[in-house]
Amino acid sequence: MAERVAETGVQRRWIPPGEMTTMTALKPLTAAELEDWLDEELDAVLSLRRTSQAAAAALASVPRDQQDFACHWIAIIAKTNPELAFHFANHAAEGLTRMTKDDAEAWIIQTMDAYDKMGLYPAIAALNEIEAFAAARAQRARAVTLEEVGPVLELFLHALSGRRLKLETGETAFTDTARIHLPATIALLPTRAENLRLYKVLAAHLWAQTWFGTFPGTHPGRLLERCQSLPDATYARELFHALETFRLDACFARELPGLYRELCTLGDRPRAPASWAPWIARLEAASATVDDTYEALTALYGEPLPKPRLYQGVLDPAAVATALAERLEQERVALHNALKAMVQGKKPALDERRFVVRKDETGRRDPTLLFDGQPLIPPPDVRTLMQSIVQDLGDIPDEYLVAAGDGPYAMENPRKPENVWKGTYHEEGAFHYNEWDYKRQHYRKEWCVLRELDVHPVDEPFVAETLRKYAGLAARLRKTFEALRGENATQRRQKHGDDIDFDALVQGFAELRSGRELSDELFVRNRRFARNIAVMFMVDMSGSTKGWINDAERESLVLLCEALEILGDRYAIYGFSGITRKRCEMYRVKRFDDPYDHAVRARITGIKPQDYTRMGVAIRHLCGLLNGVEARTKLLITLSDGKPDDYDGYRGEYGIEDTRHALLEAKRDGIHAFCITIDTDARDYLPHMYGAANYVQIDDVRKLPLKISDIYRHLTS
Structure with missing residues (x-):
């Protein structure tokens, strides 16, 4: 019918x-x-x-x-x-x-x-x-869901220090040292506030297992082997967990007293048997380590267990052993390759003994890398990598401090991002993003898998040729941006200033005649405009840009970089492409902290067309990077030749609506998005996605470099 x-x-x-x-x-x-x-x-x-x-x-x-x-x-x-x-x-x-x-x-x-x-x-x-x-x-009146508190909890955990731990939904609460699994909903306590506090303390206690050494990486399978060596492996694991909880609670009391107070508000703490008292005192000492917990496990095996605490979660030693072993190998190879990249071209020639790690005053968390006796400042990602190794092993072993060369570490790293789709581990180390399904009017949770890759640098004279080709335009752009850098900002209604603010004076006179007190804010003051801007350029690297569009994008980026270096604004450049939701790719051209040097110029030269145009996930990822930058004004400028499109049905209304929702999310975060397109049909969909005033259509690609500069100047003035 x-x-x-x-x-x-x-x-x-x-x-x-x-x-x-x-x-x-x-x-x-x-x-x-x-x-x-x-x-x-x-x-x-x-x-x-x-x-x-x-x-x-x-x-x-x-x-x-x-x-x-x-x-x-x-x-x-x-x-x-x-x-x-x-x-x-x-x-x-x-x-x-x-x-x-x-x-x-x-x-x-x-x-x-x-x-x-x-x-x-x-x-x-x-x-x-x-x-x-x-x-x-x-139960929802008092329940709290992980979906609503997850983003805040992830920020909270990151602020606690250590490696970033991803939150995932699980039937039980546990950590494998790479992820923290929490129940989808908590409604155990009478009020939402109490259940929210339970989520927080539960997540923090699982983080503490990774930070205070419950699972030392020197022996990833230690806990699993120890439990299996005893007659009742399940009881042994629960006994170890109960004892370790006493040690971790004491760590909270010493180092995070605020969290410890919240922990103590979650009901009565179960009483342990009297025979535990000497061991609890030992575990609560500042010098206690997980080795003391293992000794207590041996001494108290067979004793009755206290009731588990509300915030205790469970232990999964098999998952921990697997995650630790995989991470240690990945980080060892990654550090070898990172060291090679850091010292390439340095003299004297490398040998295996030139790298040394000097610990900080605490002896643990923030190692300093020395090369030839001189401190070597690693990039942020390498520093994070080193800190993660120290977190697992307590130090960076000598065998890790070898730059990959012609020896055994020169072999291709099987975990390289560009090879990820060839193996069975394609989601390891990737970013996962929701995608809006307009038919359901809801997000598909963690639907897209995205990886960051480096653009392969190309050592060709493209940048020099572009500057020669557009010498006159480049000179005009420099002058324009120099003037923009020197602009003054006029502050009106000031108590002191350089001139009279006549608008304020007229209004004040009217108020005085009406019987009100005359304001003393009657002056204008000219101050040098302090620029505090972060700009992300999102460059379409889909296959449809092949040919003159790709050349125009690269030429525009060259001219824009030359002008922005004069202006001093922080900017980053990323390309995007991919094929299907499981292979979304961001190509690093220039990060915010990267200088505009030969390496960046070579990566601009190396920008080449790839696959499809899945825009929503790219926008969400780049907005996440922008959110990590402190700036008063944040811009996301997209260079594209067409509308959203991908091989697996991400096209038409579906792709447009997902992109629109990603842009609405950016707007909520205070990010201003603008699109520059060469698509002749753009008027059919861009007003709906970006808004009528937030895009421009270019019909002549030769105008692209100047048009981008004009738009940038307009947006940041």
Whole structure:
């Protein structure tokens, strides 16, 4: 049945089934009408033995607004997977009877997320858990979800120091030293504030395991081997965890007293057996290490266990051993290659003994790298790498301090980003981003996998040739930007200044005549304009830019870099491309901290067309980088030749809507986005994505360098 007659009580009109409506007078659809519509919508998965009769009969028993709600979502789910839509149709009436529409929508979105991440059968299992989901939603008045607090918790954990730990949803709370797994929802305590505090303390306690040495990297499988060597491995693991919790609590009390006070507010701490007292005193000493915990494990094996603390989580030694072993090998190879890049070309020639690490005053966390006896300042990513190694091993071993050369470390690193898609580990070390699905009106969680790659530098005279080709234009740009650098800013309504502010004087006189007191802010003051700007250039490197568009992009970047060096603004350049949601790629051309040197010029020269144009994930990633920069004005300027497009269906309305939502997220973060396009059809979609005043279309690519400079000058003035 393609359409149906709806009786409104006043007139009859044709209403498509599943259309959302607020017309309360519409009569409920009959089972026959619903069956006809379901037969058409779910035709691909129906057969003689498998019909929509049961689903139609169940839906016929609910009110009309619930029928419309169910039909709306059946149609949406069918576009993703008709089989899943069939199962939802059979559960819809029960779900709507047990839950409100808001709760039912959350149930549907959870199901779709399960389908996106794990496939059809886990999604069907999620549909079947109606009773459990309804009960959990009934607790939502006091519940807190990881989705809502996750971004804040990640910032909180990063502020605690150590390597960045990614938050992930899990059935239990544990860490493998690379990720912290937390339950999707916490509603154990009476109020939202208390449950939020529990999330915070739980995450902090798992972080403490990685920071205070619960899992030393010198022996990744130590805990697993120790537990398995005892008669009851599960009891041994729980005993070790209980003892280690006493040690970590004492670390909090000494080093993070504020967090310790929050920890103590989470109810009574279970009492340990009296026989534990001497060992607890030892574990709470400032000199205690995990070795003391292992000794206590041996001494107290067989003793009764205290009740686990609310914030304790669980231990998964197998996951820890796997993550630690993989990370140690990756970081060893990464440091070898980083050292080689840092000292390439330095004299005297390298040998294996020239690198030395000097520890800081605490002896642990911030090592200083020496080369030939002189301090060598590593880039931020290398410093982070060194700190991560120290966090695991307590030091950087001598065998790590060897630059990769012609010896055993010169072999190709199997974990190089450009080779990631050849192996089985394609999501290791990648960034994961949500993507907006306009049909569902919700995000697909962690749908896109993105990696940063370096543009392969090309040692050709492209930059010099560009400067010769545009010598006159380059000179004009320099003069324009020099003038922009020297501009003054006029501050009005000042108490002291260089001249009278006549507007303020007229207003003050009027207020004086009306009986009010005359303001003393009657002057203007001219001050040198202090520029505090960070600009991110996002360059389209899709395959469609091949040829003159790619040349124009590179020429524009050369001229712009030359001008920006005069102006002194902070700027970065990244290219973007990729193919499908699992292979989104950002190409580093120039980071904010990189000088405009020969290496950057070689990378600009090396910008080449790649694959497709998945814009939403690129915008989200670059906005994340911009958010890490302290600046009053933040700009994201996109150079592109067309609209969003990718091989896996990321095109048309889907791609445009996801890009628009990414830009709305940027706007909420205070980032001003602007697009410069060479697409002749841009007026069809750019106003919707960027807004009418935030894009420009160029019909002659020869105008691109000057147009970019004009726009930049306008945006930053």
